[in-house]
Amino acid sequence: MSRRVRKAIIPAAGLGTRFLPATKTIPKEMLPIVDRPTILLVVEEAVRAGIEDIILIAGRQKTAIEDFFDVSYELEDKLERDGKLEYLGILKRVRSLANVISVRQKQPLGLGHAVYCGRSVVGDEPFAVLLGDELMSSRANEETTTETLAKTYVATGLSTVAIMEVPESETSKYGIVEGETMSDGTLRVRNVIEKPARGQTESRWALPGRYVFSSKIFNYLENTKPGKNGEIQLTDAMMQVAREDGLLGSRFQARRYDAGDKLGYLQANIELALDNPELAAGLKTYLKQLVQKI
Numbered sequence: 001m002s003r004r005v006r007k008a009i010i011p012a013a014g015l016g017t018r019f020l021p022a023t024k025t026i027p028k029e030m031l032p033i034v035d036r037p038t039i040l041l042v043v044e045e046a047v048r049a050g051i052e053d054i055i056l057i058a059g060r061q062k063t064a065i066e067d068f069f070d071v072s073y074e075l076e077d078k079l080e081r082d083g084k085l086e087y088l089g090i091l092k093r094v095r096s097l098a099n100v101i102s103v104r105q106k107q108p109l110g111l112g113h114a115v116y117c118g119r120s121v122v123g124d125e126p127f128a129v130l131l132g133d134e135l136m137s138s139r140a141n142e143e144t145t146t147e148t149l150a151k152t153y154v155a156t157g158l159s160t161v162a163i164m165e166v167p168e169s170e171t172s173k174y175g176i177v178e179g180e181t182m183s184d185g186t187l188r189v190r191n192v193i194e195k196p197a198r199g200q201t202e203s204r205w206a207l208p209g210r211y212v213f214s215s216k217i218f219n220y221l222e223n224t225k226p227g228k229n230g231e232i233q234l235t236d237a238m239m240q241v242a243r244e245d246g247l248l249g250s251r252f253q254a255r256r257y258d259a260g261d262k263l264g265y266l267q268a269n270i271e272l273a274l275d276n277p278e279l280a281a282g283l284k285t286y287l288k289q290l291v292q293k294i
Contacts (some may be wrong), residue, residue: 003157005150005212006053007121008046008128011114012039013059013105018260027062028260029132034273038259039065040094042130045138047097049146051128055121056102057114069100110231116221124215126153129234131209133260135268136162137275138253145252149212152186152250159217159241162210163187163249164256171196174206175235177249179242187249189242194227194235205249207235208256217241 016028023031029039043054056065072091079088105117115129128146136145143151145162152160163177178191178201193201211234220240227233241247255271258264270287273279 003126003154005049005126005128005153006051007055007125008049008051008053008130008146009055009057009115009118009122010039010042010046010130010132011057011105011111012062012065012132013057013108013114014133015059015108016260018262019265025061027064029062030064030068031259031265033135033259033265033268034276034279037068038135039068039132041135041137042132043069043097043100045136045144045146046128046130048138048144049128049150051146052098053121054098054100055118055127056100057105057117058102059105059108066100066102069095069097071095110226110229110233112221112224112232112234112237115234116218116232119215119218119221122215122218126212126214129209129211129213133258134209135257135259136208136210136252136254137257137268137272138255142253145210145254145256146212148250148252149210152248153212153214156248157214158246158248159211159213159238160186160248160250161189161212161238162208162252163205164208164251165204166206168198168204171201171204171206172198174208175238176201176203177205177207177247178203179205179249185251189238189247189249192235192239192242192247194233210252213241214245216245220244 012029016023019028030037103117105114138144149160172195176193176196177189179187179189181187217237220237224232224236227236257268259268273283
């Protein structure tokens with residue numbers, strides 16, 4: 001069986017409560033980072049890693065995401081008639097990025113359940129999981145986080161997850177992995193803890209929302225009982241993967257932003273705007289002036 005990773009699941013069924021009232025009618029995944037929806041940045045990362053099929057696990061009131069990746073006949077026709085071919089090209093590029101498949105998660109039963117909803121589309125292939133409110137920004141000459149994980153999976157045949165070091169004060173915000181660092185710098189994971197209480201672990205290796213799994217994880221998810229908060233936790237199934245099959249943790253080069261947090265969202269907008277040649281000079285001037293006033 002081929003180890004090539006061609007499919008990715010992006011859970012997008014959350015309510016976006018931290019951004020209410022903005023997300024009352026707008027999916028949080030459609031909130032813009034400069035001039036692009038958050039979800040587009042995540043899909044672009046997946047595509048750079050060779051992903052062909054994007055499986056959106058969506059809930060109610062998320063049809064705007066599906067529409068975004070579809071044809072907009074009226075808009076595209078008007079742009080063409082008005083000679084605005086640059087904008088038309090942008091829209092055509094978006095809808096041709098990947099094959100987008102939407103699967104409805106009918107009940108909010110946790111991240112593990114959201115991933116399991118994609119089983120029928122993924123089949124027996126390895127697949128990536130990219131959380132839609134976690135942004136990983138890699139420059140054109142850098143390997144994306146999903147690329148790094150996919151390459152490790154191809155080389156080893158082992159499910160591989162992104163890890164990052166966090167302060168002790170923040171471990172309770174994340175899934176945390178414990179294990180031994182190998183000679184090549186990857187972590188051989190032996191334990192996974194969902195948002196540990198203070199003092200529960202000495203590990204600082206957090207899970208920032210990028211994974212590549214063998215399809216065997218679906219077997220573990222199928223039998224996973226509701227855990228913390230009454231939800232089916234992905235980390236519980238990952239624990240089974242670590243014990244039965246082997247699980248690796250890989251560090252990454254990309255700049256990471258928690259776009260599900262208001263401060264993280266603002267940081268992503270500012271820093272990615274500074275990468276934009278059209279905005280960088282003006283924004284730098286403004287920020288310098290603003291700092292002088294504070």
